[in-house]
Amino acid sequence: MSIQYEVEPLADSYGVADSFPKDFGYGEEEADIEDSPTPSDSKPRILLMGLRRSGKSSIQKVVFST
């Protein structure tokens, strides 16, 4: 007496994954819609943040005044 098993190929068990759309992606590249004006001379900009009267203007004078 012999018992026969039906062994399906392993690849068939992943049939669900095969049904996944192949062209799934992030779509077209979209331009940033942030309203950050791009300076034409492309100078780097520094945002100095701090509490009131904490010395921001003084730092600016010391660091950036020529």
Ligand SMILES: Nc1nc2c(ncn2[C@@H]2O[C@H](COP(=O)(O)OP(=O)(O)OP(=O)(O)O)[C@@H](O)[C@H]2O)c(=O)[nH]1
């Ligand atoms: N002792 C001391 N006082 C400082 C220093 N830096 C700034 N001050 C004094 O702190 C006060 C405020 O300095 P500002 O540079 O005007 O500070 P700010 O952050 O620009 O102030 P806001 O524009 O009001 O936010 C001024 O009276 C400065 O003289 C420091 O390093 N040491």
